[in-house]
Amino acid sequence: MAGEAVETEKPYRVLILGAGFGGLYTAVYLSRFLGKHRPDVWVTVVDRRNYFLFTPMLHSVATGALEPRYVAHSIRKIFRKTRVHAHVGKIEGIDLENRQVRTTHRALPYDDLVIALGSETNFFGNLDLERRAFTLKNLEDAARVNNHIIRQFERAYWEENPEIKRGLLTFVVVGAGPTGVELAGEIYEYAHRELLRDFGRRITKDEIRVVLVEATGRILPSLPEKLSQEAIRRLESIGIEVMLGTRLESWDGTMVRLTSGSGFLASTLVWSAGVKTNPLVRELPLDKDPSGRIIVRSTLEARTMDHVWILGDNAHAIDPFEQKPYPPTAQTAVRQARVVAHNIAARLIKKPEITFAHRHVGGFVSIGDNYALLSAKQFTLTGILGWFLWNLVYINKLPIIRYRLFSTFGLFLKVFFERSTTEVDFCPEEEKQPIREAGRMAG
Numbered sequence: 001m002a003g004e005a006v007e008t009e010k011p012y013r014v015l016i017l018g019a020g021f022g023g024l025y026t027a028v029y030l031s032r033f034l035g036k037h038r039p040d041v042w043v044t045v046v047d048r049r050n051y052f053l054f055t056p057m058l059h060s061v062a063t064g065a066l067e068p069r070y071v072a073h074s075i076r077k078i079f080r081k082t083r084v085h086a087h088v089g090k091i092e093g094i095d096l097e098n099r100q101v102r103t104t105h106r107a108l109p110y111d112d113l114v115i116a117l118g119s120e121t122n123f124f125g126n127l128d129l130e131r132r133a134f135t136l137k138n139l140e141d142a143a144r145v146n147n148h149i150i151r152q153f154e155r156a157y158w159e160e161n162p163e164i165k166r167g168l169l170t171f172v173v174v175g176a177g178p179t180g181v182e183l184a185g186e187i188y189e190y191a192h193r194e195l196l197r198d199f200g201r202r203i204t205k206d207e208i209r210v211v212l213v214e215a216t217g218r219i220l221p222s223l224p225e226k227l228s229q230e231a232i233r234r235l236e237s238i239g240i241e242v243m244l245g246t247r248l249e250s251w252d253g254t255m256v257r258l259t260s261g262s263g264f265l266a267s268t269l270v271w272s273a274g275v276k277t278n279p280l281v282r283e284l285p286l287d288k289d290p291s292g293r294i295i296v297r298s299t300l301e302a303r304t305m306d307h308v309w310i311l312g313d314n315a316h317a318i319d320p321f322e323q324k325p326y327p328p329t330a331q332t333a334v335r336q337a338r339v340v341a342h343n344i345a346a347r348l349i350k351k352p353e354i355t356f357a358h359r360h361v362g363g364f365v366s367i368g369d370n371y372a373l374l375s376a377k378q379f380t381l382t383g384i385l386g387w388f389l390w391n392l393v394y395i396n397k398l399p400i401i402r403y404r405l406f407s408t409f410g411l412f413l414k415v416f417f418e419r420s421t422t423e424v425d426f427c428p429e430e431e432k433q434p435i436r437e438a439g440r441m442a443g
């Protein structure tokens with residue numbers, strides 16, 4: 001973008017909340033679009049973590065295929081050669097009236113505010129479940145799941161009671177969106193291909209069970225029906241039990257009860273059946289949809305406030321082709337980031353703004369090792385080729401080449417080397433509530 005540099009004494013502050021897919025890419029694009037123009041524009045990204053988390057590969061960390069650092073990339077390194085300043089601290093409040101954001105360190109004023117704070121797990125008010133169930137939203141969750149799976153194998157190894165042993169080796173994933181399906185597939189591969197080799201003296205293949213529970217009648221609602229059916233076939237063919245049209249009624253750490261009336265022992269349950277908007281966003285006095293996402297104009301500026309831009313999981317943006325809101329995915333967030341960055345820069349250098357109108361052409365989902373389903377327009381691909389493309393597409397999304405290489409290396413490690421079965425638990429005692437609960441109940 002070209003434009004006249006404007007000399008001003010006071011800096012123009014663009015404050016970006018969140019260094020996830022939406023926030024990080026907005027900062028990278030904005031820095032690129034501004035180039036050498038408007039040196040008075042300061043861009044700050046605030047996040048409670050000092051790294052960008054590559055969520056599409058989080059399940060590989062949860063199942064020993066990748067080390068945490070392969071999916072967590074330092075934002076200070078990413079911004080090193082840009083005009084972006086990384087502010088690592090927890091955001092405690094957003095004051096739209098006085099145009100400032102409070103973090104653990106200080107109050108940050110802004111001229112333009114970008115909100116990309118993502119979402120959190122929705123337990124739909126079930127506090128019992130919230131206390132006990134495992135989730136997969138961040139690196140800590142992935143490490144917990146990984147350690148817990150290994151611990152169940154360690155317990156099962158010495159268990160003499162076959163019923164309890166089977167419960168220890170039953171892994172339930174609730175919610176068959178992409179995260180649930182991918183995680184169930186990875187747990188299955190991990191248990192059968194890796195852990196079974198370590199524990200094979202006293203544990204057999206038939207004692208391990210992976211169950212995927214879904215309340216609706218189909219899995220992967222974002223993919224075409226044909227691919228959803230194909231995914232079920234794949235899951236079942238490798239040995240995962242898919243239970244459709246039934247909800248989780250309760251889980252006390254050992255016993256799973258479903259609304260269909262069935263009940264079985266399982267000492268691991270991962271909840272991936274819903275997300276809700278970040279609480280800071282839910283509190284904002286802006287127009288929102290029933291799920292708390294902020295309604296935006298087609299330029300991605302909040303419908304009821306200028307200079308406040310929303311994207312990613314926090315935005316309710318209408319897909320003009322489908323006439324429904326865009327799904328909360330990394331793909332959506334990255335594409336929106338480009339538009340937000342373009343529009344902020346365009347306004348600063350007096351260029352026309354653009355609107356966000358992306359036609360959703362398909363999706364990907366990986367199911368276990370070396371297999372993925374890919375759908376794009378009329379084109380569908382399954383198997384190892386799909387799996388390879390799935391990985392390339394995601395790795396290609398990483399913001400800097402060094403991390404792309406890093407992740408490609410991680411991928412090769414996953415294909416050619418064994419997964420890790422080491423239980424490394426640095427988690428302080430008080431944070432172990434779900435593990436302790438599950439472990440105690442499971443005996």
Ligand SMILES: Cc1cc2nc3c(=O)[nH]c(=O)nc-3n(C[C@H](O)[C@H](O)[C@H](O)COP(=O)(O)OP(=O)(O)OC[C@H]3O[C@@H](n4cnc5c(N)ncnc54)[C@H](O)[C@@H]3O)c2cc1C
Pocket residue numbers: 017018019020021022023046047048049053055056057058059089090091092116117118119136137138178179278280311312313314328329330331332333
């Ligand atoms: C396990 C998993 C797998 C996924 N796989 C895929 C996939 O394969 N494909 C796909 O398209 N999508 C996938 N997604 C969804 C995708 O990750 C999200 O849609 C995407 O990250 C949304 O981007 P965002 O910028 O809105 O939020 P995020 O990327 O979540 O970023 C939000 C940022 O805000 C920060 N933050 C939040 N609250 C505060 C606070 N109070 N103070 C400071 N910082 C704060 C967080 O630390 C985070 O860095 C997956 C999600 C998960 C959990």
